[in-house]
Amino acid sequence: MAYINVPEGVPGIRSLVMFRPETGKYLYELAQVLLRGPSPLTEAEREIIATYVSSRNECKFCMSSHAAAARALLGKDEQLMDDVLTDYQSADISDKMKALLNIAGKVQILGKEVKQEDIDAARAVGANDLDIHDTVLIAATFSMYNRYVDGLASLTPPNREDYVEMGKRLAEKGYSVPQPAMAQ
Amino acid sequence: MAHIELNSNEPGIRGPMAYSPETAKPMNELAEILLRNENNSLSKGERELIGTYVSYLNDCLFCQSVHGAMAGHYLECDVNQIRAYKADPSNSDLSDKMKALLSIAGSVQKGGKHVSSIQIETAKSIGATDKEIHDTVLIAAAFCMFNRYVDGLGTWAPEDQSFYANRAPQRAQHGYVGSVAPNSSAV
Numbered sequence: 001m002a003y004i005n006v007p008e009g010v011p012g013i014r015s016l017v018m019f020r021p022e023t024g025k026y027l028y029e030l031a032q033v034l035l036r037g038p039s040p041l042t043e044a045e046r047e048i049i050a051t052y053v054s055s056r057n058e059c060k061f062c063m064s065s066h067a068a069a070a071r072a073l074l075g076k077d078e079q080l081m082d083d084v085l086t087d088y089q090s091a092d093i094s095d096k097m098k099a100l101l102n103i104a105g106k107v108q109i110l111g112k113e114v115k116q117e118d119i120d121a122a123r124a125v126g127a128n129d130l131d132i133h134d135t136v137l138i139a140a141t142f143s144m145y146n147r148y149v150d151g152l153a154s155l156t157p158p159n160r161e162d163y164v165e166m167g168k169r170l171a172e173k174g175y176s177v178p179q180p181a182m183a184q
Numbered sequence: 185m186a187h188i189e190l191n192s193n194e195p196g197i198r199g200p201m202a203y204s205p206e207t208a209k210p211m212n213e214l215a216e217i218l219l220r221n222e223n224n225s226l227s228k229g230e231r232e233l234i235g236t237y238v239s240y241l242n243d244c245l246f247c248q249s250v251h252g253a254m255a256g257h258y259l260e261c262d263v264n265q266i267r268a269y270k271a272d273p274s275n276s277d278l279s280d281k282m283k284a285l286l287s288i289a290g291s292v293q294k295g296g297k298h299v300s301s302i303q304i305e306t307a308k309s310i311g312a313t314d315k316e317i318h319d320t321v322l323i324a325a326a327f328c329m330f331n332r333y334v335d336g337l338g339t340w341a342p343e344d345q346s347f348y349a350n351r352a353p354q355r356a357q358h359g360y361v362g363s364v365a366p367n368s369s370a371v
Contacts, residue, residue: 004315033207034207110331116187148296149296
């Protein structure tokens with residue numbers, strides 16, 4: 001059970017923003033612009049970065065929901081999401097994505113862990129300033145969402161299947177604040 | 185020098201926010217409602233202190249200096265007192281409720297799962313409301329984002345604490361929304 005009196009049966013961050021929609025509004029706006037707005041990274045690539053950081057933070061709700069969104073966006077290549085979670089270095093993704101995931105992993109530990117050599121390595125395989133900016137901010141942002149979701153012990157559905165519909169919705173409709181009536 | 189070309193000489197988060205105004209907008213609006221909205225039973229000083237403490241634990245010089253100066257401004261205490269609160273909040277003159285909330289914030293900084301039901305029960309038993317606990321967790325989580333954005337891009341920060349103290353009254357008056365002009369409009 002969650003640590004505070006959130007609507008019953010509503011999972012993860014959705015229950016928290018229904019408890020406090022005044023702050024939830026901006027959390028969803030940030031996710032929408034960062035994961036669906038203009039970026040040199042595809043929507044699937046951005047969801048993969050978000051999932052990878054959530055996995056490192058052991059936030060099952062965020063990891064499962066964003067993995068489901070990434071799979072929906074990847075379509076026939078959906079296996080890539082699982083390959084990245086198993087070992088991104090051996091996954092069939094671009095060298096640039098590997099270098100960006102390395103940076104995201106450093107950000108997950110702490111901002112200062114990102115070293116010049118990490119940046120140089122990403123640039124050497126084609127990453128530009130915007131790629132690096134968006135990667136750092138996605139990793140930073142999920143270091144927030146993960147802590148929010150688990151710090152208040154929000155409901156986390158246990159099975160992969162529980163997230164499939166959520167993932168499709170995130171892939172097709174993006175991030176909009178859940179309304180109380182929709183949640184039941 | 186920052187890891188990317190921000191086209192800005194501004195310190196800390198101000199460079200990346202000018203570089204990316206689309207993402208800066210909801211980030212500043214989040215900071216505004218969490219830290220400055222009047223409809224909150226935690227004082228502005230208390231909320232800034234939570235942000236300061238988490239930024240200190242994350243070793244982010246810019247954020248702990250900015251928000252430490254803001255906390256000092258609202259709580260009417262000097263930089264040494266803020267430094268003492270950061271270093272050891274449990275042995276300070278803060279209220280028992282603030283000590284319990286800072287303990288929760290410290291756990292959030294380590295990772296969401298570090299917050300225990302005992303910490304929550306303790307905070308509730310000395311009067312913390314659900315909303316206060318919610319806001320404490322979200323402020324702590326939000327600073328884990330802000331701190332990583334600032335340091336993950338290698339931005340610079342003035343060492344001199346008077347730089348931040350001098351700016352605090354103006355920031356307290358005008359708030360966070362619209363505090364950074366986008367690069368495009370600055371040209």
